[in-house]
Amino acid sequence: xxxxTQPEKLLSVxxxxxxxxxxxxxxxxxxxxxxxxxxxxxxxxxLLRHISRESIKGFTADLNKGETSFHLKKPFAQEEDSAMYYxxxxxxxxxxxxxxxxxxxxxxxx
Amino acid sequence: GxxxxxxxxxxxxxxxxxxxxxxxxISGHTALYWYRQSLGQGLEFLIYFQGNSAPDKSGLPSDRFxxxxxxxxxxxxxxxxxxxxDSAVYLCASSLGLVQTQYFGPGTxxxxx
Numbered sequence: 763x764x765x766x767t768q769p770e771k772l773l774s775v776x777x778x779x780x781x782x783x784x785x786x787x788x789x790x791x792x793x794x795x796x797x798x799x800x801x802x803x804x805x806x807x808x809l810l811r812h813i814s815r816e817s818i819k820g821f822t823a824d825l826n827k828g829e830t831s832f833h834l835k836k837p838f839a840q841e842e843d844s845a846m847y848y849x850x851x852x853x854x855x856x857x858x859x860x861x862x863x864x865x866x867x868x869x870x871x872x
Numbered sequence: 873g874x875x876x877x878x879x880x881x882x883x884x885x886x887x888x889x890x891x892x893x894x895x896x897x898i899s900g901h902t903a904l905y906w907y908r909q910s911l912g913q914g915l916e917f918l919i920y921f922q923g924n925s926a927p928d929k930s931g932l933p934s935d936r937f938x939x940x941x942x943x944x945x946x947x948x949x950x951x952x953x954x955x956x957x958d959s960a961v962y963l964c965a966s967s968l969g970l971v972q973t974q975y976f977g978p979g980t981x982x983x984x985x
Binding site: 805806807808811848854858859860861862863864865 | 875903905907914915916917920928931963967970971973974975976977978979
C-alpha cells in the first residue's frame, strides 16, 4: 500500500524568505507525484505534477527516488502563497486514484 | 468553462437518516472520483468511475456507502443510516481520462447530528 507523509502541519515564513514543504512517500512501484493547493475558500487545485517538470507560480518540486521525497520549494515566498498544500501520489495503475498526505498549512507573514 | 459542481454544498442530517450527494463532472470527462476530507483521516479516496463502471470500490468505508454514475456523467454518492463519524467534506473530481489531471469540485459538507 502507498503512503504519503507531510511532517509539518504548519509552516510559517516571512515574505521574501525561501520555503520548502516536505513530502515523503512509500510505494513499491513507480508512482506519479503531485502537489495540490487549496487557497482560502477555494477548491482544491493542482499546483504541479512531477512528470511535467514545470515551475508554477515560482514553485518547483523534484522527485528524489533514492530518498522517496518530493519536496516543494520556492526561493522567495509571497503573501498570496498562504494556503494549504497537499502532496499526493498516484500509482499509475488503471485507477489513478490519489493518496494524499496530511497537508501543510503555509503562512507567509508580511 | 464550467468546472465540477457538487450539490448540496452543505447538508445537516440526523443520525440514522440516508443522504445523497451529487456530482456533476466537467463535460466530456470520462473518469470521476469521490474523496472524503475529515479531521481525523485527512483526504481519503473512496471510489472512482471510468464511464459508468466502478472497478475499485475498496475505498468505501462500509457497506452503508454506495455510488453510481449514469450516462457517463452525473454521479451520486449515497450514505445509508448515517453515523456521526460520516461527518466530513465529500469531494468529487473528474478527469479527461484515467491518467489526466483531476479537477476538484467545491465539496459537500456533511454534518451528522
